Amino acid sequence: MHAAASASIVVIGASVRGTSLVERLLASAPDLLEGLALTVHVVDPYPPGSGRIWRAGQTPHLVMNTVAAQSTLFVDATVACEGPQRTGPNLAQWCRLVVDEPRTAGPDAPPEVVAEAHATSDWSNPSRLLYGHYLRWCFAEILGEAPAAVAVEVHVARAVDLRPTSPGFVVALDTGAAVDADAVILATGWLGRDDIPAHPRVIAPDNPIDQDLSVIAPGETVAVRGLGMGFFDTLSQLTEQRGGRFEPGPGDTVAYIASGQEPHIIAGSRRGIPYRAKPDFGAPPFFPEQRVLRAALPALIERRPVDFGVEVLPLIERDAAYDYYRALDRVRPGSVRDLDGMLRAIVEGTAPVDVIAEAHGVRVADRLSLRAAEDPLSAGPGSSVDEAVARFVRADAAEAALGLRSPLKLALHSYAAARSAVIDLVAFGGLTPASFAAYRRFLATAASFGSGPPLRRSRQLLAAHDAGLLRFTGPDLSAHPQDDHVRIGSSDGGEARADWLVEAWLPTPSVERTGDPLLGALVRRGLARPWRFADGSVSDALDIRPEDGGVLGADGTPAPGLFSVGVPHEDVRVFTIIAPVPGTNSSVLRETDAAARAALRAAVEHATASRPKEART
Ligand SMILES: Cc1cc2nc3c(=O)[nH]c(=O)nc-3n(C[C@H](O)[C@H](O)[C@H](O)COP(=O)(O)OP(=O)(O)OC[C@H]3O[C@@H](n4cnc5c(N)ncnc54)[C@H](O)[C@@H]3O)c2cc1C
Structure with missing residues (x-):
């Protein structure tokens, strides 16, 4: 009392x-x-x-x-x-x-x-x-x-x-x-x-520590749907938490020493590629300047609701380009003719960034393509989707290891950080309803660019792949639970049979x-x-x-x-x-x-x- x-x-x-x-x-x-x-x-x-x-x-x-x-x-x-x-x-x-x-x-x-x-x-x-x-x-x-x-x-x-x-x-x-x-x-x-269907062969989405993976026996095949943070948790649970060991190999590589308790893993998602590794800055990640977006925010907030795809996203992309080309000139001097002029043009938005890059003599191969970063799977002839995804993870890990010396990682870091910068603009109806889908797409892309695992986790993923424990299905993984197994499909027409499906994502x-x-x-x-x-x-x-x-x-x-x-x-x-x-x-x-x-x-x-x-x- x-x-x-x-x-x-x-x-x-x-x-x-x-x-x-x-x-x-x-x-x-x-x-x-x-x-x-x-x-x-x-x-x-x-x-x-x-x-x-x-x-x-x-x-x-x-x-x-x-x-x-x-x-x-x-x-x-x-x-x-x-x-x-x-x-x-x-x-x-x-x-x-x-x-x-x-x-x-x-x-x-x-x-x-x-x-x-x-x-x-x-x-x-x-x-x-x-x-x-x-x-x-x-x-x-x-x-x-x-x-x-x-x-x-x-x-x-x-x-x-x-x-x-x-x-x-x-x-x-x-x-x-x-x-x-x-x-x-x-x-x-x-x-x-209440709208997530339950099935005895499906481990429903949840906080990873509350998902019981002990039902998956060694040697069985498990499909994991979702390639974000939940996926890296699941991978850890099915490998190192079953007695396997990730050990340093030559250079930056990691090798996986199996315990024999692991299942075979098939991994996929809608986009088909794992979240990118966090860049190794050797310091806490800095807060990007985002000069284009921040300069525009007060006026945008003033006239809410705004169209995200038309009025906001291009600013975020220009900020990413600014950081990219500034870093490109630093790590490869001479890549940009008149860097100051180019950065000024990006800030002023005098032309599309690619046109500005052309005008400043940037080679096509050196240009930033956020579209390619978003959808990097370009499996050439003779290359399977599995190999293409593994190649992507390897290339991304190499970029992450460069830290501040990676123009691409700096661009993606700026892009992802815009999620916080636009909160006050977007919240409580700040966007036109029709453009909310574009905002959601941006959030998903930014999460894959900037909410990924520490670099060592990506290297562990490669180690598990190289050890033959895991293969990627690529985009649009579909799962059809049957009585005693789950039928897995992917966009390239591939089909597989899995004993289990782990949902490695969390619904809002x-x-x-x-x-x-x-x-x-x-x-x-x-x-x-x-x-x-x-x-x-x-x-x-x-x-x-x-x-x-x-x-x-x-x-x-x-x-x-x-x-x-x-x-x-x-x-x-x-x-x-x-x-x-x-x-x-x-x-x-x-x-x-x-x-x-x-x-x-x-x-x-x-x-x-x-x-x-x-x-x-
Ligand atoms: C697996 C996982 C990993 C994450 N990792 C990170 C990370 O590394 N960094 C980061 O910034 N964010 C991370 N997040 C995001 C995370 O949402 C936030 O960081 C943070 O935990 C959110 O805090 P919260 O208190 O709002 O919600 P929660 O952490 O979800 O806590 C809600 C609490 O409410 C309790 N509760 C719910 N309903 C009731 C009820 N009816 N009665 C009594 N209690 C109730 C729950 O038991 C729970 O303890 C992660 C999220 C998840 C799920």
Whole structure:
């Protein structure tokens, strides 16, 4: 039981965003509580901090695709938010704290976590296990700094329903308990859908650590659909996590030493090529200048909605070309006649980039082709699709190894970074509905350019291929589950028989097709609805108010005190699938700050208008 005048806020989901919400609530509480006491209830079936994806006990083999110095949970001076700035270590800095004091890693940290902290540099791709320990440390640290008037209670449970009271809510948990709330913030992340068909021979899309691959026996054939980060996780699970070893070979090569426990892998996707390796910059990736796009953004934002394909993408491509030709001239002096003139022409957009390149004497073979980078399969006569894909991976790994000396990698790095730069332009209906498909295509291409694995993973992929363990089907992999096997087809007419299919991709949550009881209940109660494009077509996203994530009900009015952040808003808040990056005015931290402050205001209003609230758990 709390002091008579007390407010209660329930945060549902306690991973990256849920933890940031708790931090933001505690940071702003002294400002906004108006003398009330506050209990923050944190609800997640998984331990707070790491939540489900980053939870303890998972294999250290699965790695982040972002680097240690670019992962944080704390608000720095670049974050344009109302709440107070409260700094804290990023993941790389935290590793140094662990080196100084191993107990920092947590009482249950296995020795390999401490060992990894020792080996982590600013630009390491840490294991998800390590990041999870960092997040849990953050959660504990944040609680340690809680103002005297604020208590935090953790409920190890899943929220399954939310019933409005007047004012406020009752949150029902799957333990049978219920929590009274003056305000609720959802940070539920990746939620399941009900439109993914189940089949006994198909391992459905999920977080890789929750996919049971033990059913795949050594020597069986498994098709893996999806060649993004999930694919590299699956590859690790079926090779090094079955006792095989990747060992350094001559030069930059890697050899695979089989354990005999591996299945045969057939790998494909719609595009048919794996995500590209991250360039080895020997430092955390820099933030590209994007001078063309950034100069145009204020005017574009002013006249939203804009056509993405016509008005935005060409700017992104010109920025990529700028970085490419500047690097080309640096690594191969003389490739460009009058570099300054060429760069000026690209910025001014006086002509298509290829015409400018022609005018500046750039050989055709030296020119940037983003189209070719997007669709690099050019299997010549006598070359199978499998060989063509392997050749692509090899060439891409060689470019990645060049780091800053690869004009192509610099161009693709700029292109991929534009995903963050355009968030404020695109979010909440900033694009014409007809051009949203072009934006989605851009996101997919940018992900394949810039959200790929660390270079060593691409080399491991080549090693598995060279060891005869894996072959590529090329584009348009199709899968037809049968009674006791899965028939696999590809665009070149090839057919194969697989014992299993692993879906190595994650669907974004959908309001209309949700498999999540809580989101389903919100919709049934009229408390939530899907966001619609301006032409009336329904998106997958949960509809919210732009300024604070207030959830909009069936009739478009917000249920006072109900907020939501993160991945369930992908179509509307856009590019939500990133963790906070320090020094970048993180959209994630702006989002959690605004929702936390709005929830505090709503909770104070409700608590002062009603009886004191207490947890009924
Ligand atoms: C496998 C994988 C790897 C990734 N790797 C990276 C990476 O390297 N770098 C990067 O920047 N991003 C990565 N991401 C993107 C990732 O989405 C974000 O970085 C981040 O985890 C999102 O945080 P979140 O808190 O919004 O959602 P989530 O991390 O999805 O957390 C949501 C939490 O809500 C809980 N929850 C859901 N419903 C309920 C309910 N009804 N009741 C109670 N609790 C509930 C879940 O248990 C979970 O703990 C990865 C994503 C995945 C799936």
